[in-house]
Structure formats: structure tokens, C-alpha cells
Amino acid sequence: MEKILVSYFSATGSTKRLAENIADVLNADIFEIEPEVKYTKEDLKWPDKSNRSFMEMKDKNFRPLVSKKLTNSEEYDKVLLGFPIWYYTAPTIVNTFIEENDLTGKDVYVFATSGATPVDKSFKDLKKSYPNINFISGKRLNGTFNKNEIINWIK
Secondary structure, three states: OOOEEEEEOOOOOHHHHHHHHHHHHHOOEEEEOOEOOOOOOHHHOOOOOOOHHHHHHHOOOOOOOEOOOOOOHHHOOEEEEEEEOEOOEOOHHHHHHHHHOOOOOOEEEEEEEOOOOOOHHHHHHHHHHOOOOEEEEEEEOOOOOOHHHHHHHHO
């Protein structure tokens, strides 16, 4: 039986609620990617170019510190990686998670929350940055949660 991990970053709670629902449906373990310094509303103001999130995203090599580490990534066959889309791609803290955990040999599914931005660019950016990881597909999931959609996607 495959072991599944739902790992996610959520700045406002939207992605967290979605990740919890997905983990419940798939009977998966869950891991929150938490920044060492939490993001405030001021840090996230769109499209203010002086806020923390913009400054982090502007520097492609920046890796925010996380408050805890996943210690058992080798146990999982599939990883669902969730995040809100920031400035048309994955927040840099997602790179921190990927670079701190060996996801080689695992099937990785990307899910994102966004009011309007599709997941395609985020998925392609991650796939290009980490060619040794088996990224399967990406999905933008917003609004209503559809249990069957998630099950069929991961099958």
C-alpha cells in the first residue's frame, strides 16, 4: 500500500483547510511548511512591491527559514505539495521544503490556491528547477472541495 504525504504552506489558512480535506480523503499524513517568522497581513499585500512576500519572490535564490523539518520523507511514495500562488508561481518557502527533503523517486502532485492564477506556471517552474523529481501534475483547487475529483486526480 502506498504511503501518501500532504505537505503544504499556507499564509492565510485557505491552503491549510484544503490540505486537511485532501489528507482526510486520501488517508494521508500531513505536514505544514511553517516559516520561522510568520507572515503578517502587511507582508502579503498585493501588489505592494515593498512588502516581505514581494521582496522574497524577487530574489530567486532566497530561501525562507522553516520552523520545523520533516524527518521521515523517505517513508512516502507520493507527496502532494500545496501552496498559494504568489506572483504567478510557488512561494520561495516551497523551495526551502523541496531542498531540505529528498523527494527523488516519489510521485509529486502540486496543488495550489489562487483567486485567478492557473497552476501551470508554478508547476512548470518547479519541474524545471528540480528535474530529478517526478512531478506528475498540478491542479488549482479553490472554492468547493470535491472528494471524487481529488481521488481521481491522484489515481
